[in-house]
Amino acid sequence: MAEIGYISLVLAFVACLYSIAAYIFGSRTNRPGVIGSANKSVLAAAVLFTISAVTLLIALINHQFQIEYVASYTSTYMTLPYLISALWAGSAGSLLFWGWIISLSAAVVVLRKRKQGWKLVPYASMIVMAVQAFFLLLLIVAQNPFHKLDFLPAEGIGLNPLLENPGMIFHPPVLLAGFAVFTVPFAFAIAALITRSLNSDWLAAVKRWALLGWLLLGAGNLIGAWWAYAELGWGGYWSWDPVENAGLMPWLLATAFVHSIIIQRRKGVLKLWSMTLIILTFLLTIFGTFITRSDILSSVHTFGKTAVGPFLLAFLIVAFVGSLALLIYRRKDLKDDAEIGSFFSREGAFMLNNILLFIVTFVIFWGTIFPTISELVSGTSISIAASYFNQVATPFLLAIVLLSGICVLITWRRISAKMLKRNILWSVVAALVVIIVLVAFGVRHWYALLIYFICAFVISALFSQWFREVMVLSRAKAINWFKACWGLFVANRSRYGGFMVHIAIILMAIGVTGSSLFDVEKEAELLPGGSITINDYTITLDSLIPEPDEPRMIVTAELDIYRGDTFIGHMFPQVIFHNNFEQPVSEVAIRSTLTEDLYIQLASWEVVTLSDGSETIRAGLVALVNPLVIWIWIGGGLFLFGGLIAFWPGRRE
Amino acid sequence: MLKKKKYLIGGLILIAALIFLGYFSFMGGLTYYYEVGELLDEANSITGQTVRASGNVADDVVKDGLELRFTILDMSDSETSLPVVYSGAVPDTFKVGNQVVVEGEYTGGVFEAEAIIVKCGSKFIPEE
Secondary structure (H helix, E strand, C coil), X not given: CHHHHHXXXXXXXXXXXXXXXXXXXXXXXXXXXXXXXXXXHHHHHHHHHHHHHXXXXXXXXXXXXXXXXXXHHCCCCCCHHHHHHHHHCCHHHHHHHHHHHHHHHHHHHHHCCCCCCHHHHHHHHHHHHHHHXXXXXXXXXXXXXXXXXXXCCCCCCCCCHHHCCHHHHHHHHHHHHHHHHCHHHHHHHHHHHHHCCCCCHHHHHHHHHHHHHHHHHHHHHHHHHHHHHHHHCCCCCCCCCHHHHHHHHHHHHHHHHHHHHHHHHHHCCCHHHHHHHHHHHHHHHHHHHHHHCCCCCCCCCCCCCCCCHHHHHHHHHHHHHHHHHHHHHCHHHHCCCCCCCCCCXXXXXXXXXXXXXXXXXXXXXXXXXXXXXXXHHCCCCEEXXXXXXXXXXXXXXXXXXXXHHHHHHCCCCCCCHHHHHHHHHHHHHHHHHHHHHHHHCCCCCHHHHHHHHHHHHHHHHHHHHHHHHHHHHHHHHCCCHHHHHHHHHHHCHHHHHHHHHHHHHHHHHHHHHHHHHCCEEEEEEECCCCEEEECCEEEEEEEEEEEEECCEEEEEEEEEEEECCEEEEEEXXXXXXXXXXXXXXXXXXXXXXXXXXXXXXXXEEEEEECCCCCEEEEEEEEEEEEECCHXXXXXXXXXXXXXXXXXXXCCCC | CHHHHHHHHHHHHHHHHHHHHHHHHHHHHXXXXXXXXXXXXXXXXXXXXXXXXXXXXXXXCEEECCEXXXXXXXXXXXXXXXXXXXXXCCCCCCCCCCEEEEEEEEECCEEEEEEEEECXXXXXXXXX
16 A cells, blocks of 8 residues: 555656656757657656555555554544545645645646647646656655554554644645645746746736635635634634744735736736746745744744755755746846836836735745844844734735725726825725724724724725726616626626625734734633623633543533623533543634624633532633634635635636 | 925835834844743843743643643753743643743743743644
8 A cells, every 4th residue: 555655656756757858858859749748747647646645545544554654643533534634734744735736736737728828838837847846756755654664553643632623624735735836827937937938928827826826825824823713722813923924925925926917917017026926935835844844943833853854945945046047047038018107006006015015025034034044143042022023014914905995996007186086085084984983982092993994995995996887887888786786797707806805805904903902811710600700791610520532531611601691601611631642632612703702711620629628620711802803704704705706717718 | 306206205214114113123022032041041131021931841830720830941951940930821732841932021030921832842743
């Protein structure tokens, strides 16, 4: 079994090398036959990689503990979804999964028929195959997922109980797939540089790939945030941990990229910029992997020091230097066809937004790697507190959100001051009304008011623009609003998908602001019958029950929750002790409403002797009220929905 | 021309403001990070400052309700130790022998931690 998997990897590696050589030889000598054979070997590599991945999957499901990876991450107690998720639970498995997605992407690239950019395909495929070959090399030489133990364990160690959460089933593969997908736009960018075909053909070829990668990364980060919130028990969803940043940075740059290509395709500007963005996005995906698998940064996500660290570093350096050299070599061909006209035009606003996204990425990058630099240069160990990221990144992110509203109101080329004023005025008035209402309800936090002003402005800008467009069409064609609305939507799906994504971002901004500026935390130790109050909630400890549930022991606190004097329900925070693992796992209890979450964790429990000699139990509870958190997840859902609408292929592409 | 100059000046002021903001937040966000031995050497100069210290959790962990008292040992010299007190929810990955980072203030011979971060989480690494 293990042999099949390993041999498939080796054969896939051979197929990769062959296809790279054949692409180079075939395009140099202009022989379609040779290129055709290279294409076939791309498909062969994808099939072989698939065999290898399926082999590991079967081994995981069938408990083949002879394979070290299977013994390390699964046990006979695990249910099927978690057995499958073990494929990406460990370092070797996640590399296998990543490489596998790259191989499938490569196959899609050669199989797709395209009108534009087909000349680039051999070169782009060559680059994708080179990246794939690198991953195969890692799997064959440095971290073989099929490595066999020289004895047969009776039982596996099992998945770390912390990972047993639906988040585990979706977060890693979605994020990894996002990382993998960015190989394709990067490859097309390099192909365009090599072949000097720097018109917008390559952009047409990569637009949907970039959108897909961007969507997957965004979704992956969101699921990760939700998981941290629901499982890790510190009441937050984002901690500016280096690895969270590693997932966020490529997403931010990809956001800039999906916008800059819109202007480049329309105006022939920002050529060098778009190219740089996609190259950096790709490099950041590899950088993220590097920091999780080497010892250079401390993070909750590290796999510890693994053998692949040096390989990844070498790859990063080669890819960086190579891309930079190509960019410099082709700098003359990357001159823009026109200049960005007015600052007060949509392209001007897009450009500004792009620059801000780039700066905010750099700010995060700097905070992420500074501890390492400081250690290397001066030997002083320093860490960067979350306050740095919050203080520096937030103003930029707000400016970006604000501009995303203005972009919608502004026209291409140049907008007349009168029109801009009229368009903006209504949205400003609407936003002011929202602020007055908030102040009337007692919100005095100036920072929150500023953020909510921006959010209300953007939302009303989006809706008023959409409304104007519907009105114009319904008047022009003399149809009713619904028909006009639907007609617009069908005719320009990617634009309205984009609208939805912008609204989603605003919803998330509302949630993030509410939960980070207005959260309240309280902790208390309670005897049965005792209670604590937090805001207008009263939490009473009813009972605390330890209960065996092989192979675990579950301690559940039964809580009665009152709001004011009204009983509103029970909550059951738990601590679970697994036999295989020393560490307990806390299961927080969350009660979500549209306005706030009540979040309770059972932080401690013990038997105590009362003064009359009788024994009872005492529970330590940590309770938080997090306002508006649910809007982050609602926004996340809308983000995915709008993104899919923008991404989904039309009838004719 | 005049218009261009206006933008230029406006842009420069904006950039200066941003650099200012960036610099001060950066300096404010810097937290010194010590091994147990280093922290004890610097004890006088860091009183009242928020710092981080890292070490291995010794086996004298006492949990009394929400209060957690434990000692962390210097990674290279297990004779050097630092008593820590913390209150609140303890990370699931906290256990004897693990390397942890504590963030807080060192005053009067005790490190009062506001946060415990478990380093090199056994999160993805199976137990030996």
